[in-house]
Amino acid sequence: xxxxxxxxxxxxxxxxxxxxxxxxxxxxxxxxxxxEKLAVSGKKDLTIISEVSGMPGGSFDMAILFKNRQVKKxxxxxxxxxxxxxEEYQAGRLEVELYPMGTWAEKVRAAGAGLGGVLTPTGxxxxxxxxxxxxxxxxxxxxxxxxxxxEFAFIxxxxxxxxxxxxxxxxxxxxxxxxxxxxxxxIAEVNExxxxxxxxxxxxxxxxxxVNAVVQGNKFDEHVQVFNQRWDAIGQLKKK
Amino acid sequence: MDIREKIARRAALELSNGEFVxxxxxxxxxxxxxxxKGIQVTLQSENGCLMMGPTPYVxxxxxxxxxxxxxxxxxxxxxxxxxxxESFTIIRGGHVNTAILGGLExxxxxxxxxxxxxxANGDFxxxxxxxxxxxxxxxxxxxxxxxxxxxxxxxxxxxxxxAITGRGVVDVIISEKxxxxxxxxxxxxxxxxPSLSLEDLEACTEAEFAVSPNLKxxxxxxxxx
Numbered sequence: 001x002x003x004x005x006x007x008x009x010x011x012x013x014x015x016x017x018x019x020x021x022x023x024x025x026x027x028x029x030x031x032x033x034x035x036e037k038l039a040v041s042g043k044k045d046l047t048i049i050s051e052v053s054g055m056p057g058g059s060f061d062m063a064i065l066f067k068n069r070q071v072k073k074x075x076x077x078x079x080x081x082x083x084x085x086x087e088e089y090q091a092g093r094l095e096v097e098l099y100p101m102g103t104w105a106e107k108v109r110a111a112g113a114g115l116g117g118v119l120t121p122t123g124x125x126x127x128x129x130x131x132x133x134x135x136x137x138x139x140x141x142x143x144x145x146x147x148x149x150x151e152f153a154f155i156x157x158x159x160x161x162x163x164x165x166x167x168x169x170x171x172x173x174x175x176x177x178x179x180x181x182x183x184x185x186x187i188a189e190v191n192e193x194x195x196x197x198x199x200x201x202x203x204x205x206x207x208x209x210x211v212n213a214v215v216q217g218n219k220f221d222e223h224v225q226v227f228n229q230r231w232d233a234i235g236q237l238k239k240k
Numbered sequence: 241m242d243i244r245e246k247i248a249r250r251a252a253l254e255l256s257n258g259e260f261v262x263x264x265x266x267x268x269x270x271x272x273x274x275x276x277k278g279i280q281v282t283l284q285s286e287n288g289c290l291m292m293g294p295t296p297y298v299x300x301x302x303x304x305x306x307x308x309x310x311x312x313x314x315x316x317x318x319x320x321x322x323x324x325x326e327s328f329t330i331i332r333g334g335h336v337n338t339a340i341l342g343g344l345e346x347x348x349x350x351x352x353x354x355x356x357x358x359x360a361n362g363d364f365x366x367x368x369x370x371x372x373x374x375x376x377x378x379x380x381x382x383x384x385x386x387x388x389x390x391x392x393x394x395x396x397x398x399x400x401x402x403a404i405t406g407r408g409v410v411d412v413i414i415s416e417k418x419x420x421x422x423x424x425x426x427x428x429x430x431x432x433x434p435s436l437s438l439e440d441l442e443a444c445t446e447a448e449f450a451v452s453p454n455l456k457x458x459x460x461x462x463x464x465x
Binding site: 120 | 328407
């Protein structure tokens with residue numbers, strides 16, 4: 001079975017009001033090409049579920065979706081970095097649901113792993129415990145956090161083969177690995193599409209069983225260029 | 241000396257050789273610049289690595305390696321990378337020795353507030369990110385903050401006014417004026433700036449505190465310690 005498809009084909013499956021995981025951490029490990037196409041598609045009333053929000057400074061990764069007013073809700077741990085998101089939030093057009101980052105991760109993992117929820121001490125005694133069941137286990141208090149799933153997950157890998165095995169590079173694996181497990185339909189954007197057998201099984205970060213579609217993102221050399229230009233433009237690199 | 245540098249130099253003295261350390265944004269990120277001689281620590285970044293190195297040069301950044309602020313990083317020999325779930329297994333599971341966080345407020349019960357702002361002032365809250373997990377999981381929590389706000393009001397309080405990040409989690413409070421240990425739900429002053437008398441410090445501190453019998457002058461790595 002060949003899971004390689006064009007991005008447009010995937011975007012067609014998405015309806016207004018869809019719930020969508022976006023991989024990445026402040027732009028790093030983000031499915032940039034899929035986000036661009038999602039922006040062009042004009043799909044609206046989306047619920048975005050992401051570990052954090054867009055790269056500081058904005059005008060990158062998910063920022064365009066907020067600029068276009070395509071998002072009605074975000075479920076995340078932090079919104080402070082993406083100016084376009086903040087503008088929507090402060091204008092009252094965006095609903096924000098916050099979880100501690102580790103709780104967010106375990107909620108997604110629970111959904112992907114078939115668990116009914118997780119017990120975490122994180123957030124006990126804070127606003128986070130409001131409305132949640134509290135359990136005492138061996139004398140220690142925990143909050144019951146429920147699974148968090150979505151209809152779609154856009155993940156970003158380095159290489160992907162035709163049956164959907166995904167190899168990651170560096171820290172950009174971040175939440176990509178876990179969100180791939182918790183969506184009904186998972187799309188992997190990769191820098192290189194390779195033949196079956198070209199990815200060493202030891203290097204498979206996300207097994208193809210979780211992946212429904214593999215799409216071509218920026219080629220690796222473009223990928224290097226995009227980030228170097230971006231970081232240089234916002235003064236994040238050392239001058240020689 | 242700049243207040244932030246002063247606090248970072250004091251916070252550096254909280255670290256022991258070989259520790260795994262997570263640093264919050266703001267003042268704590270300067271701490272590694274002031275590590276005492278012979279102290280080496282391993283930094284954990286909650287987006288997924290241990291042993292991050294210095295910022296890369298223009299044109300040499302790896303597009304897949306960045307820190308928890310989205311800034312490009314290099315990886316040192318011996319570095320490891322991992323996904324989000326593993327990163328918070330490390331954090332929540334008690335494997336980080338020390339976390340140094342910035343605080344908006346801290347109080348005498350060891351509560352820290354560092355994520356939510358006062359909506360009544362029209363400020364929005366950016367979210368807690370990984371801080372709530374860190375304060376629950378790291379073995380030692382060091383809260384760094386300026387002692388007083390711009391109006392001179394104490395940020396070391398009887399009870400935090402802002403929404404808290406964790407209840408009773410702080411072990412050490414470091415401001416530019418004093419260092420407190422939180423012991424059995426109360427503060428003990430262990431160091432103070434020698435330019436302040438105890439009365440001066442009490443006057444600018446809302447929290448109640450006991451004074452250690454071994455009270456010392458404020459120490460700073462590379463200056464007097």
